[in-house]
Amino acid sequence: MQFQKNNREVEIKLKKHTIGFIGSGVMGQSMAGHLMKAGYELNIYTRTKSKAARLIEEGAKWKDSVAGLASSSDIIITIVGYPADVEEVYLGENGILEHAGQDSYLIDMTTSAPNLAQTIAEQASAKGMFAFDAPVSGGDIGARNAALTIMVGGEQEPFEEIRPVLEVMGQNIVLQGSSGAGQHTKMCNQIAIATGMLGVCEAIMYAEHAGLDPKTVLKSIEAGAAGSWSLSNLAPRMINGDEAPGFYVKHFIKDMKIAIDAAEQMEIPVPGLKLAKELYDRFSEAGGAEKGTQALYTYYQLMATGEA
Structure with a gap:
């Protein structure tokens, strides 16, 4: 499949992944939009539904809870505000780790604390999931142009599985090391x-x-x-x-x-x-x-x- 990125036709190998996306702020709106344009089925959740209105109009499926999104997606991407938000979304009673399926890929693109990223990865691994900390740089311009720098912490083999997804949103994508390395x-x-x-x-x-x-x-x-x-x-x-x-x-x-x-x-x-x-x-x-x-x-x- 081909999609347009920075006026270039980019070839990607699409697997039949359903992506869940949490967070539709200044950067998240563009990032989620690129994923849909690339052909991925997208579930979306944000605390204020109106912030996701444009994405829903473009074909994203609204989920009314983190739990609902996690249980119906096999790749889950988050870009929220603060470490406390990350902790709630992943580790809370109704969070991702309690409701995502085995073999799910969890990608937190929030800038957050390295030790929190390590905790999430450890708990995800115990449940048979793969977790990555993948914060980004490039701001609104990089997000709009699908030109973000993405700094990743996690395991090499599952990283190669999610690389095509990250390539839809960014250009400079580097696995820096194990969990927490992306945040560092x-x-x-x-x-x-x-x-x-x-x-x-x-x-x-x-x-x-x-x-x-x-x-x-x-x-x-x-x-x-x-x-x-x-x-x-x-x-x-x-x-x-x-x-x-x-x-x-x-x-x-x-x-x-x-x-x-x-x-x-x-x-x-x-x-x-x-x-x-x-x-x-x-x-x-x-x-x-x-x-x-x-x-x-x-x-x-x-x-x-x-x-x-």
């Missing part, structure tokens, strides 16, 4: 982004205060040694005052806390990460929790005028 890799990603975001904000502010056109400055620096995804994709949003969430500030703060906690357990210093979290905490308290991560630039502007 995502923490590395978030640490690099967190400290880099401060640099992007400060570079744009410097350009403006030096009397330069920041859009013109970007043409030079994004192609050089300073280049990064954030500089190319989020700096233009900063300049244009676009604060719409491709990734929410509140979720980024959650990720940074997970990374700080894990770093402290390993007894390694992360001063840059702690500074980034401190600034995002302040911005969140000032009303920025529901904005996109690039909106931190607004807080920099307030600091420059003495209003923060």
Whole structure:
């Protein structure tokens, strides 16, 4: 079967899997949509049914509970908000592990705690299921374009079984190691982004205060040694005052806390990460929790005028 991805015809080998998808936020909507376009039968559940309305209109089958979705799907994908949500969805009395069938594949794409991923995998294995932690990077743009980076923790052989499913949603898909390795890799990603975001904000502010056109400055620096995804994709949003969430500030703060906690357990210093979290905490308290991560630039502007 072929499907369209980034203007390319991509050949995939479809097995007769029914996929259950839990979570239809900024990224989940696009990810679930790609799976249906690729020909997979899709069951969908989200706490607020109206958030899944478009997917239901396009052919997804609504399930009114996690238990109902788990019992009628053989691959179950979750992308929810916080580790507490992951724990409830997987380990709760009406959760996935209690209701999914033997030989089911469980793929949590939420950014969550590595030790929780290991717990889920251990309990899944005891029930004859295969669990993976597979957090993603690329934000709303990567989700829309089916170009997400997917960092996976789990066993090699069952990973090859789910690889075609992951390839529908992403491009850079790497098995990093055993359970928990995907989440640890995502923490590395978030640490690099967190400290880099401060640099992007400060570079744009410097350009403006030096009397330069920041859009013109970007043409030079994004192609050089300073280049990064954030500089190319989020700096233009900063300049244009676009604060719409491709990734929410509140979720980024959650990720940074997970990374700080894990770093402290390993007894390694992360001063840059702690500074980034401190600034995002302040911005969140000032009303920025529901904005996109690039909106931190607004807080920099307030600091420059003495209003923060």
